[in-house]
Amino acid sequence: MTTVESPSQGLDPIKAPSSKLPKLGTGKLLIPGKGFGPASSQGKQRLGNIIVGFVLSLGGIIMVGPLLWTLSTSLKTREGVFALPPQWIPDPFVWENYVRIWTAGPLLSGITNSLIVAFSVTIVGTVFSSLAAYAFAKLRIPFRNGFFLILLSGLMIPYPTLMIPQFVMFSEWGWVNTLLPLIVPGLFGNIMMIFFLRQYLSSVPDSMLEAAKIDGAGYLQTFGRMVLPLIRPAIAAQFILWFMAIWNDYLAPIIYLNSPEKQTLQLVIASFNAQYAIQTDYPLIMAASFVALIPVLLIFLIFQRQIIESIALTGSKG
Amino acid sequence: MALNDVATTPPTPATKKAANQRSSGTSRLHARERRIGLAFIAVPLVGFTIFTLYPLIFSVYASLTQWNGLGPMNFIGLGNYERLLQDEYFHKALFNTFYLMIGIPIGLILSLLLALAMNRKMRGTTFFRTIYYIPVISSLAAIAIMWQWAYNGDFGLINQTLAIFGIDGPNWLENTSTVKPAIILMTVWKGLGYSMLLYLAAIQSVPASLYEAAALDGAGALRKFRSITLPMVRPVTFFLVVTSIIGGAQVFIEINIMTPDGGPQFSSATIVWYIWQKAFDNLQMGYAASMSIVLGLIVFVITAIQFRLNARNSFSIE
Amino acid sequence: MKKSRLIHVGAAFLTATLALTACAGGGNADDDSKKLTFMFRGGEDEKKAYEAVIAQYEKDTGVDVEVIVTTADDYSTKLKATITGRQVPDVFYIAPGEVQSFVNSGVIMDITEHVEGSDVVNLDNIWQYGVDSYRYDGTVQGQGAIYAMPKDVGPFSMGYNKTMFEEAGIDIPDPDQPYTWDEWLDIAKKLTKDNDGDGELDQWGTGLNITWNLQSFVWSNGGDWLSEDGKTVTVDTPEFAEALQFMADVENKHGVTPSTAQAQTLDTYQRWMKGEIGFFPVGPWDVSTYQTLDFDWDLMPYPVGSTGEPATWIGTLGIAASATTEHPDEAIDLLLYLTANEEGQQALVDANIQIPNLIDVAEEWAAEEGAVPANRKEFLDVVQTYGRALPANRTYNGEWYDELFTNIQPVLDGDMTAEEYLKEAQPKMQSFLDAANADAEMSSVN
Secondary structure, X not given: OOOOOOOOOOOOOOXXXXXXXXXXXXXXXXXXXXXXXXXXOHHHHHHHHHHHHHHHHHHHHXXXXXXXXXXXXXXXXXXXXXXXOOOOOOOOOOOOHHHHXXXXXXXXXXXXXXXXXXXXXXXXXXXXXXXXXXXXXXXXXXXXXXXXXXXXXHHHOOHHHHHHHHHHHHHHOOOOOOOHHHHHHHHOOOHHHHHHXXXXXXXXXXXXXHHHHHOOOOHHHHHHHHHHHHHHHHHHHHHHHHHHHHHOOOHHHHHHOOOHHHOOHHHHHHHHHHHHHHOOOHHHHHHHHHHHHHHHHHHHHHOHHHHHHHHHHHHHHO | OOOOOOOOOOXXXXXXXXXXXXXXXXXXXXXXXXXXXXXXXXXXXXXXHHHHHHHHHHHHHHOOEEOOOOOOOEEXXXXXXXXXXXXXXXXXXXXXXXXXXXXXXXXXXXXXXXXXXXXXXXXXXXXXXXXXXXXHHOOHHHHHHHHHHHOOOOOOHHHHHHHHOOOOOOOHHHXXXXXXXXXXXXXXXXXXXXXXXXXXXXXXXXXXXHHHHHHHOOOOHHHHHHHHHHHHOHHHHHHHHHHHXXXXXXXXXXXXXXOOOOOHHHOOOOHHHHHHHHHHHOOOHXXXXXXXXXXXXXXXXXXXXXXXXXXXXXXXXX | OHHHHHHHHHHHHHHHHHHHHHHHOOXXXXXXXXXXEEEEEOOHHHHHHHHHHHHHHHHHHOOEEEEEEEOHHHHHHHXXXXXXXXXXXXXXXXXXXXXXXXXXOOOEOOOHHHHHOOOOOOHHHEOHHHHHOOEEOOOOEXXXXXXOEEEEEEEOEEEEEHHHHHHHOOOOOOOOOOOEHHHHHHHHHHHOEOOOOXXXXXXXXXXXXXXXXXXXXXXXXXXXXXXXXXXXXXXXXXXXXXXXXXXXXXXXXXXXXXXXXXXXXXXXXXXXXXXXXXXXXXXXXXXXXXXXXXXXXXXXOOOEOOOXXXXXXXXXXXXXXXXXXXXXXXXXXXXXXXXXXXXXXHHHHHOOXXXXXXXXXHHHHHOOOOOOOOOOHHHHHHHHHHEEOOHHHHOOOOHHHHHHHHOOHHXXXXXXXXXXXXXXXXXXXXXXXXXXXXXXXXHHHO
C-alpha cells in the first residue's frame, strides 16, 4: 500500500454546466480532511493517522484479498490449485488459461449479448426517462402528481412478484430465449432515473425555461437546448449506474435465456462454474470470472468521480 | 422521497381556469403544453401498465389457482395460501431470508467506523475509497463464484489463511451451521463500500461550526460523535436499513450460485430461491405466485413504513 | 416538427435494437430448408458424439438440425423453461418421471404408430425396460401408448479398483458370486489405510453417495419406497431402516469412507478417479472418462442384503418429439435415427458413453475381448436381471422422493438413527405423494 495519491487529485466537485445551477451532491464529499474540528495537537493527530492508516490497510487487504486470490488461482495449473502448502503466487504462471476461456464456453457471445442489452436499454431508456422527467418537473399536465405517484408505486413491487406473469406474457409473444424480455421493458424508461432527474430539474428556476418558451422555442427544442445540457451530469451518473445494474443482472436472464450462445455474460460465467467445477478446472473458472469483472471495473475507474457522486446523491436524496 | 414538495406551483383547476380566461392564445399554448407533456410521460406510464400493473394483477389471480404454466388454471381459492401456512420449506426459506439480514447491522456499524476513519485529514483516503468500493461495483455472480471457491474446505482462501494461524476451518458452504454466516460475511464484504460512501457524504455535510461550538463547550471526541455525528447521519442509516431490507428480502443470486440446491438441508434457501425453484423447476406456477405475493406484501409494508417515517423525519429533498 | 424528428430518432433506435436482438436471437428467417431443434444434455464426450451423429443425419437427409445442449444439472430446468416458454424443441431428451405431466399438458407426441409401423425399429430388439418407461395409458405409466423412445438404458453398476486389490493382496471379486454386505465391508476395511505414513488415511474402501446408492441396499434387503399401487410411501419398514442404517454405519461407524468433510472438499467421485477409493459405482456414461484412469478397474455385482439377490437401478433417458412441432415427420425420423438406427447407435457406443440400445448389438459388445471394463456383461446383467426403475419414475412428480434425501445428513453423521429418521420422514413424503397424485388427477381431467 505505498501508492498513495495526492489528496487533491480527482477530488474537485463535479462542475455544474452553469454557475447558476445546483451542484450535484454536496460537492464537499470528495474533499477529505474535514475532521472533527481542529486537532488538539499535531502529534496526536499523526499517531491517530498511523493507527487508522494501519487499520484501513488491513481492511483494504481483506477487501482486495479475494480478488487477488482469484487472479492468482486463474494463473495456476489445475494441480497447483490443490497444492499443499498453498501456492500464494502461481508457480508456474499459466497465462494460457486466459486463452482457453474463449474456446471453453461462449464467453465472447456472452459479452456481446450483455453489451447489446445494456446499451440498447440505457440509451433508449434514458431518452424517454429524461423526457418524462422534464414533463413531470416543468410542464403543466393534469394529474401530474397523481401520475408520478403511480409510477413511483412501481418501485414498491419487487421483481420476483412480477416475474411469473411476465414470463408467461413473453412466452406467448415468442420472446423466450431471445434478448427481448431483457430489453423491451427497460426501453420505456426507468422510474428511479425519472425520479432523480425530476428532482434535479425541480431546482432549475422556471423563469429560465419560461423565457425560452416566450421566445417561441418548441418543447423539444427547449428540452434539447436548455434542459439536456443542464441535467447532463445527472443523466451521466444515472446512466452509468443503470448500465452497471443491467450488466450485472442475473435473475431475469436465467429465466429467459436457455441456449448458451444467447446467454449474457453473467450466465455464461455461472455455467462455467457449474460445468468446470466437476472437472476441478478452477483456474479456468476463475479466469472467466475475472474477465467478467474487467469491463465494469474499467468503467468504474474511468468514471469513478461521477459514480461516487451519484451514489452519495442516492442516499441523501432517497 | 417527499412528494409534498413538487417544485412548481401545482396546476389547480382554479389557476387553469383563470389562465383559460386570460386569452385564447395562452389557452392554446397551455393545451399544447398539456398534450406534449402527456406524450412525454405516456411512455413510462405505458411501460408501467404493461410490465408492472398487468403482471401484478395476473400474479394475484394466478396465486388463486392450481397451475403448471402449461395447462389451464384451475381456480382453487385460497388453497395455495393454506398450503403456505403448512409448508415447512417455505417457513424455512422465510427464516433463512431474515437470518441473512443479520448482516445489515454488522455492515452498517463497520461502514460507519470506516467512514469516520476516511474522514480524517490524511493521505491515501482516496485510494482506500476506491479499494473499498471495488466489490460494490463487481458483478454479484462473479463475486459469488469467487467466494464459493474461497470457502472451499481444504483449498479455499479462507481456510488456507486460517491455517496460517493454526485454525482448522470448516467446510463453510456444506455445513448447516456455517453456510449462513459464510454468506453473510460475503454480503457484508460486498456492501461495505456502498454504505461507507453514504455515511462519508453525510458526515462531511455536517457544518464544521457545530463541532467547533462543541469543542468550545469542552466536549470530547466521543461526546461529539454521540451528540453530533450520530444524529446527523440518522437519515442515511434509515435509508440504508430500509433499502437493505428490501434488497435482503430478494436475495437470490448468491444462493443460486454458491449453494445451487438450497444448501445442506435447505439451510440457505431464501424466499426468492424457493419461488424460482417452485415456478420454473417444479412447474407449480400457481403456488409460486402465491409466495411471490407474500414477498410483495413484505416489501410493500417495509416501503410504506419508509414513506411514513420519512415524511415524519422531514428527511426530504430540498 | 422537432417533436416528430425526435420521435423518429426514438423509433429508429427502437427498430434498430429490435432488429439487432432479433438477429442475435437467431430468428426463423429461412424457410427453404426444414429445420429441427434437438435439445439434450451431457458432458463433453456425449456432446461430441451426438454432434457427430447429427452431422451424419443432416448429410443423409438434408434436414437442418440445431442442437441445444446443457449440463446434466441444468437440463431439467432449462427444458421446462423452453416448454413453459412455448419454445418446445422439436426433439428432446425426457426423463421417465416427466412423462405423465408432459402428456397431460399436451407437450409430447404419441409416437406409437410410427414406432410400430417403422421399418427401422424392431421393438423386440430394444430393451423392453427402456421402451416401457415411456408408455402411459393416461392413468398408469409403463403400459399403453409410447411417448418417447429410450436413448439408452443406464445400468448403475458397482466397480472396483483392481490395482488396489492386487496391491493389497486381496482376491478380486467374483463376477458371478456377489459379496454379502459383511464380506463387502470386511474388504472395504482392509482397503482403508494410510499409504504415505503421515498418520492420515489416504485410501478408503468406498465412498457412496446416498442419493444414488441407497436404492441398491434397500431393494436387496427387501424394502421399497412405494406400495404396489403407488399410493403409499413405505420407507418406514424395518428392512428399509436396516439398509439405510448399514450405509450410515459404513460411513460413520466403520470409517471406511472419507469423512463428510473430506468428501465435501473433494468428492468421492474425484477421489475414485485419483485411485483413492476401492469400491465405487460406475454407470455406462462414466466409461469414456474412466478410459484414461491410471489404474485398472472392473465391474462386479452389488453386495447383497437379506434377500441374497443383488439389486440396483437402471437409469434411462428417452427422446421425445414435440406435439406442436412444425415438422412432425422429420422430428420422428430424427428421433428414431437417434434411438434405433444401427450406425447411429454404433457411433454412440464407440464413444463409450452408453451401452447399445439394440439387444443384439449389446450382446456382441459385451463379448468383445480386451475391452475396458472387461466385465461389460455386468451392465447387461443389471438390465436383464437385477436392475429396477428409480422409485420416482412412475409418479406424477418427484417431490415426495426428494424429500427423503433433503434432511438425511444427520443419519449419515450418526446423529440420528435410520429408524427415527424414516419414521419422521414417512408422513412428509406421504403428503407430497398425495399432493402429486391429486395434481395428476386434476391435470388428466383436463
